[in-house]
Amino acid sequence: MAAAYERIADDLRTAIRAGRLRPGDRLPAETKLAERFGRSVPTVREALRALRDEGLIEKRHGIGTFVRCRRTPARRSNLRHQWEKDRVRASPEQRARTGATEHDTGLEADELVIRARYREVAADADVAGAFGVPEGTTLLERRFRTRCAAESAPFGLTTSYLVRDMIAGNPDLLDASKEPWPGGSQSQLYSVGIELDRVEERVTARPPTPEEAAELEVPPGTSVLVLRKVSYDVVGRVVDVADLVLPGDRTELLFTTSLERW
Amino acid sequence: MAAAYERIADDLRTAIRAGRLRPGDRLPAETKLAERFGRSVPTVREALRALRDEGLIEKRHGIGTFVRCRRTPARRSNLRHQWEKDRVRASPEQRARTGATEHDTGLEADELVIRARYREVAADADVAGAFGVPEGTTLLERRFRTRCAAESAPFGLTTSYLVRDMIAGNPDLLDASKEPWPGGSQSQLYSVGIELDRVEERVTARPPTPEEAAELEVPPGTSVLVLRKVSYDVVGRVVDVADLVLPGDRTELLFTTSLERW
DNA sequence: GAGTGGTCTAGACCACTGT
DNA sequence: CAGTGGTCTAGACCACTCC
Numbered sequence: 001m002a003a004a005y006e007r008i009a010d011d012l013r014t015a016i017r018a019g020r021l022r023p024g025d026r027l028p029a030e031t032k033l034a035e036r037f038g039r040s041v042p043t044v045r046e047a048l049r050a051l052r053d054e055g056l057i058e059k060r061h062g063i064g065t066f067v068r069c070r071r072t073p074a075r076r077s078n079l080r081h082q083w084e085k086d087r088v089r090a091s092p093e094q095r096a097r098t099g100a101t102e103h104d105t106g107l108e109a110d111e112l113v114i115r116a117r118y119r120e121v122a123a124d125a126d127v128a129g130a131f132g133v134p135e136g137t138t139l140l141e142r143r144f145r146t147r148c149a150a151e152s153a154p155f156g157l158t159t160s161y162l163v164r165d166m167i168a169g170n171p172d173l174l175d176a177s178k179e180p181w182p183g184g185s186q187s188q189l190y191s192v193g194i195e196l197d198r199v200e201e202r203v204t205a206r207p208p209t210p211e212e213a214a215e216l217e218v219p220p221g222t223s224v225l226v227l228r229k230v231s232y233d234v235v236g237r238v239v240d241v242a243d244l245v246l247p248g249d250r251t252e253l254l255f256t257t258s259l260e261r262w
Numbered sequence: 263m264a265a266a267y268e269r270i271a272d273d274l275r276t277a278i279r280a281g282r283l284r285p286g287d288r289l290p291a292e293t294k295l296a297e298r299f300g301r302s303v304p305t306v307r308e309a310l311r312a313l314r315d316e317g318l319i320e321k322r323h324g325i326g327t328f329v330r331c332r333r334t335p336a337r338r339s340n341l342r343h344q345w346e347k348d349r350v351r352a353s354p355e356q357r358a359r360t361g362a363t364e365h366d367t368g369l370e371a372d373e374l375v376i377r378a379r380y381r382e383v384a385a386d387a388d389v390a391g392a393f394g395v396p397e398g399t400t401l402l403e404r405r406f407r408t409r410c411a412a413e414s415a416p417f418g419l420t421t422s423y424l425v426r427d428m429i430a431g432n433p434d435l436l437d438a439s440k441e442p443w444p445g446g447s448q449s450q451l452y453s454v455g456i457e458l459d460r461v462e463e464r465v466t467a468r469p470p471t472p473e474e475a476a477e478l479e480v481p482p483g484t485s486v487l488v489l490r491k492v493s494y495d496v497v498g499r500v501v502d503v504a505d506l507v508l509p510g511d512r513t514e515l516l517f518t519t520s521l522e523r524w
Numbered sequence: 525g526a527g528t529g530g531t532c533t534a535g536a537c538c539a540c541t542g543t
Numbered sequence: 544c545a546g547t548g549g550t551c552t553a554g555a556c557c558a559c560t561c562c
Contacts, residue, residue, distance in 0.1 A: 003531060029547060040533050045548085053315075053483065055469050062540035062547050073466070078519045085521050199519045204335070205467040205487050205510030207317045221315065223485035223510060225467050234523065248467030248485060255517040257340045257461045259347050261496065265550060291528060302552050307529085324528050324559035 008037050008047035016056050016067055023069040027057065030065075053221040055249065074155045074246075076104050077254040081199045084186045095183035101146055101155070115145040116179035120164060127161050130230055130241045138164045140174060145215075153217040156251070160185065160242035167192050185231075185240060195234045201255075202228040205248060216247045223248040270299050270309035278318050278329055285331040289319065292327075315483040317511065336417045336508075338366050339516040343461045346448045357445035363408055363417070377407040378441035382426060389423050392492055392503045400426045402436060407477075415479035418508040422447065428501065429454050447493075447502060457496045463517075464490040467510060478509045485510040 002010075015021045028036065033044045048065060051057045058068045080100040087095055102109055121141045128135040140162045147154040167173045169192040181188050186196055208216065208224045216224065225248050231240040246253075264272075277283045290298070295306045310327060313319045320330045342362040349357055364371055383403045390397040402424045409416040429435045431454040443450050448458055470478065470486045478486065487510050493502040508515075 005531080031547090040535090042534090043532060046531085048548095053469055054471065059548065060541085061549070062542080064547060078517060081519050082521055089524075195524060196521055197523070198521060201517045201519070203465055203487070203515040203517070204513065205485050207315055207483065207485070209316065221469060221483070223467050223469070225465070225487075251466065253465040255340060255463045255465070255519075257343050257463070257517075259344055259458055259460055261459070262351075262457060267550080293528090302554090304553090305551060308550085310529095321529065322560090323530070324561080326528060 004037075004039050005043050005046035005050065008033070008039065008044060009050045011037075012047065012051060013054075013056060016051075021067050023067050025067045027065040027067070052219070055222060058219060073250050073252040074105060075252045075254060076246075077256070078199070078201065079254075079256055080104055081186075081196070084184050085196060087183050088187050088190045090183070092182050095187060099180065099182075099184050105148075105155070107148065111149050113147050113149050114180050116176045117143045118174065118176035121161075123161075127241055130228075131161070131163060131238045133163060140164050140167065142176070144179075153247070154215070156244050156246040157212070157215060158242060158244050160240060162240055166194075166237075166239065169193075189231075189233075189239060194239050196239070197232050197234045197236075200230045200232070202230075203253060208245075212245055216245070218247045218249065225251050225253065227253070266299075266301050267305050267308035267312065270295070270301065270306060271312045273299075274309065274313060275316075275318060278313075283329050285329050287329045289327040289329070314481070317484060320481060332511075335512050335514040336367060337514045337516060338508075339518070340461070340463065341516075341518055342366055343448075343458070346446050347458060349445050350449050350452045352445070354444050357449060361442065361444075361446050367410075367417070369410065373411050375409050375411050376442050378438045379405045380436065380438035383423075385423075389503055392490075393423070393425060393500045395425060402426050402429065404438070406441075415509070416477070418506050418513065419474070419477060420504060420506050422502060422504040424502055428456075428499075431455075451493075451495075451501060456501050458501070459494050459496045459498070462492045462494070464492075465515060470507075474507055478507070480509045480511065487513050487515065489515070 012021070012027070021027070027033070030041050030044050030048070034041045037044065048057065048059065052059060056068060057065055059065045080103060083103055084100045096109075098109060101112060119141050121139050123131065123133060123135055123137045123139050125135055127139065128137060131137070142160045142162070144158040144160070145154045146156065146158070162173075164174075167189070172178050173188055173191065189196070204226050205223050206226060208218060212224060218224065225246040227244040227246065229240070229242040229244065230238055233239045274283070274289070283289070289295070292303050292306050292310070296303045299306065310319065310321065314321060318330060319327055321327045342365060345365055346362045358371075360371060363374060381403050383401050385393065385395060385397055385399045385401050387397055389401065390399060393399070404422045404424070406420040406422070407416045408418065408420070424435075426436075429451070434440050435450055435453065451458065466488050467485050468488060470480060474486060480486065487508040489506040489508065491502070491504040491506065492500055495501045
């Protein structure tokens with residue numbers, strides 16, 4: 001015997017999947033639904049919560065409950081790494097015009113708003129392990145927030161770590177006000193003679209912390225994609241460790257793997 | 263003024279993060295918590311639900327509420343594709359011993375249980391678009407469920423599509439009882455003369471449907487990773503389209519991108 | 525049987541939104 | 544202002560697990 005709230009949820013889910021309720025449609029008020037199904041309001045709310053957790057509906061306080069529209073996904077391809085490497089040796093003007101994020105999203109540079117914050121931190125066990133340096137090593141922590149000028153929600157939150165002694169040769173690299181740097185991170189690293197050899201990216205998903213949920217403006221119940229990017233240079237050193245937190249409901253990560261020919 | 267359930271959740275979250283409550287610890291019963299915080303049981307339940315949605319706690323009916331232990335992640339690397347391609351021309355005995363999943367997880371072949379189900383279907387708009395064939399084209403749909411012999415929950419659910427006419431040259435490929443095929447999908451394709459050139463993988467995250475949640479045994483509130491894998495052969499055809507649904511709380515996807523040297 | 529979480533009721537009042 | 548969802552109460556009974 002299924003619970004009452006499950007039967008209500010099933011009813012509404014079926015209606016949405018069958019298209020009787022379309023994206024953007026408003027559902028009847030909770031009191032109306034309670035009346036229609038002969039149940040109390042909290043029971044109806046339980047059903048609506050289940051549907052919200054499945055991403056099918058969205059509640060707007062004071063307005064109503066709506067069938068959700070899919071947000072247009074923000075794409076990010078691993079081809080961006082080779083693309084960015086090729087640009088390292090292009091002219092500064094060319095580099096300034098378009099960065100990897102513009103390349104991924106198809107937006108122009110002036111449609112993007114980037115906020116960068118730098119500070120020096122001591123490496124914790126996690127990041128120290130990724131770099132293969134002792135815990136406590138001085139790192140430059142760079143936090144980025146990239147968003148479309150027309151929206152308030154960012155595409156994602158990026159925290160990148162560099163070993164300070166490795167990049168100290170160019171003082172500009174320690175200065176957040178130089179952002180956005182023409183050509184991006186690979187051009188920054190090239191300014192101290194570093195050439196990348198490969199990039200490893202680890203992808204997992206988890207529920208957002210309340211802080212992340214607020215900053216990314218993700219509706220409750222949706223999860224975030226977490227991407228740990230580790231960059232290696234041509235002599236095998238780890239030169240950059242970055243964590244990206246991306247809203248799961250609007251992010252699409254594309255990875256292309258080329259195979260050797262026979 | 264924060265809601266009462268938020269203050270209770272904050273209290274418990276802080277205790278968990280600070281280590282006063284450790285993974286595996288049992289929380290006081292809901293009635294006890296209600297008493298301690300001077301609130302009603304439903305309010306306490308609201309707080310616990312928030313923590314469960316964050317993945318911090320786990321409720322077990324009739325037993326209690328526990329601080330969650332991290333499940334050991336199942337890893338999957340894109341290096342598996344080259345690895346599998348190299349094995350295509352190895353001896354059948356060698357191929358039978360270890361497949362790509364064993365390679366990823368570090369498990370032996372006899373620790374894995376694979377269930378395969380085949381059927382013929384007409385291509386819907388989505389898959390037809392991925393293949394670049396007309397809607398309604400006859401496809402072979404192959405559903406796989408791979409799990410560790412010691413656990414009931416699978417690593418993930420895989421649905422792979424092949425164009426029937428492309429593989430009909432080898433009748434064994436239409437027969438689910440030939441699974442597991444030594445060497446995996448690439449060896450199957452090679453038996454009709456297909457050599458892979460590259461693999462594209464699209465990763466997104468979303469809440470599971472109730473059906474997926476049941477089959478993957480994911481706790482409510484956690485999301486799934488969805489991976490759409492498209493394989494291209496050396497003449498540029500799409501030869502395989504596969505959808506993987508992976509539990510977000512135990513899956514780690516690793517992608518390595520090699521860059522051209524200067 | 526005792527203790528746990530799961531479901532449900534029938535209200536109450538508050539906070540937010542658009543008119 | 545009226546209507547919406549958000550929070551909260553003080554209980555009730557059920558289903559599950561362990562002893």
